Amino acid sequence: NFVEIALVLTYFVGNAVYVVFITESITKLLAFFYKDAESWxxxxxxxxxxxxxxxxxxxxxxxxxxxSFIANTTMIIAFGITLYYIFYGIKEVKLSDTKLANDISGIPSFFATVIFAMEGIGTIMPVENSLTKSQFIGCPGVLNIAMIMVVSLYTSIGFFGYLRYGDGTEATITKNLPSEEIPAQVVQVSISLAVFFTFMLQFYVPIDITWRRIKDRIPEKRHNISQILLRTGAVIFVTGIAASAGHHLDALIDLVGAIFLSTLGLLVPAFIDIIMNWRNWGLLNWILYKNILIMGISLK
Structure with missing residues (x-):
């Protein structure tokens, strides 16, 4: 159906972002040691x-x-060192030299990036279904605690990172770190490992959906080779998207957030909610217009 197809495409294109990120991190790391690394x-x-x-x-x-454990550990190391660099040099920043506000044209890109960063549309339901007690939504609730931590971390990195580097802030803050220093090199290695292993986790969702759809049409004795070919072809497809994107990591993130994740995270839930409940609401219920507003925002 539409949701599953959209989910598969979302994760494939999202994984392409990971490939671009890993490649750029490795390129930046090796460029310090080899001048021709950019051409590699x-x-x-x-x-x-x-x-x-x-x-x-x-x-x-x-x-x-x-x-997943390795990815989380290396990500924590990378975040810690990055925050050290941000706060170590922030005292040298002059607010008068920093552009504190942008024009309205940057808002769509901002929303697309935020949606990409915080959407876990393919993993939310599996996590909820795996809980032994119904503590996913509510106070405190697993979802609320996780979102508070994620939003706080992203907000801190984004706010203080821009305050530190200003208009020179790159699409990924790690590119602003000095390549000649060992801690910054550790960040590049750590973040590359974290994203690499995260790719494996995110790759599970679209492959699982695809395999469930096609496995009954394949003889059981060929399931193993079919799985190998499916996974190999999917990785090649994702890598092809990454190669096509080149160095435009920020543009690819905006694309995934604006088209794919906004559809699954905003448009589809609001639309389904209207279809399922509009008879009980009536035309004057505020939830109806709230959902219409959300759908409108997702289509912008």
Missing amino acids: YPYFIVCIMVLLILCCQIRELKHLVPF
């Missing part, structure tokens, strides 16, 4: 593709748990 960008993508093809053959979600 296509070869880095191919190498990453080969590694992903091998690693993405893991089919059981429980076997991905150790990789």
